Amino acid sequence: MLAVDGIRKSFGTRCILDVSRLELAAGESYVLTGENGSGKTTLLRVLAGLESAAVEACEFDGRPVDLEGYPGWLRRELIYVHQHPYLFRGSIVDNILYGLKARGLPKSISEPLIREAISWAGVSELLNVPPHKLSGGEKQRVALARARVLNPRLFLLDEPTANLDSEARQQVMSLIRDLCDANNTVVLACHDREIIKLPHMHRLHMEKGTIRTRNGETAGE
Template sequence: MTALLTIHNLQKKFHQRQLLNIKNLAIAAAQAYVLTGANGSGKSTLMRILAGLESADAGEVKFNNEAVNLSPYPRTMRDAIVYVHQHPVMFSTSVADNIAYGLTVRGVAKNIVAEKVEEAIEWAGIVHLRKSIPAFLSGGEKQRVALARARVLSPKLLLLDEPTANLDGAAREQVIALIPTLVGEGSSVIMACHDRDLIALPGVQRLKIRDGTLEVKEINLHH
């Protein structure tokens, strides 16, 4: 497997407490991972470090075969890594505008933005919500809008914090069904979660944080 991101000796202290002490973290290109661990084990902290939202000390770091430092957070990672919060923040415009936001900020031409947004709306199954005001969306609908907003940026690494935590029934299944398609398009995906159905998805590698260290489990070959 081609390595997308490798980090050696990742250290994170909180006051005097050692929160993370990870010898090796290796994320392969176009691979899905679930990150599990007890509450307070450091899952969200690790995700925030990978997203550049929190600082940490590290030895050798390579991203896309290029040696980088984690601090200050490198531009190459900022452009290629997208973080989706458990409770995605939505602008009070429309669903389509929310999905277009990242592309617009990057200065992408309007006709390309429109094309990519339309494709993402279809992909996420939210065509009927195109003109809806995000404040009135359900939790599952917001999560699908957030995934569409991330997908249009073609991330090399997508970080999902508890993507199904507040969803039930059909909403949960709809979000779970989108994950393999992201990997199929070439994105690596790391999901911090406790959801057994996400953990059991075929081809998913399990990473478990215990006492600040990382354990790598077997890849699921099938259900």
């Protein structure tokens, strides 16, 4: 699905990213591991077009992509969910509807999609709660629903279970499992051992901006 060669980013003399090749196959799930500052979040943000980096070549489904220009069609193919999701003012429904509304979908199409997303994320009981009063886990579930309703082909999730209590973590874990089991392409940055051990999860371990191992084997950077 996605193949990127020569991803490099520096701040002054400090190398932040130096990934010779990243290849993501359609329908597969990947977890980026590594210490804080190893480059996991930066890599996700570069792929999402939220940060710039020098890139030698990039293809999506065999179609050349200029990540520096970041074409609009690619933004519709993938979505990034922040560790601390930002929810807009208004209702939870407004938040989940936002992307569909931006795409100009009529209510006859968007309303059933919204209902299904609310049910999937288990947030029906929260619809009357102002977004700023939601807990971290509740915000994460709303953000995942907002992402899923757009039906992207690639999910980029940054530390989705970090700093959550046990119950909230299990609720978010259930949604992540569902995304992976539904043959979506999912890339997560995390330290969560339960996510790392999910069946069919490919592990990419990062050190100092470089992917050092893939599923425990030297990556050949």
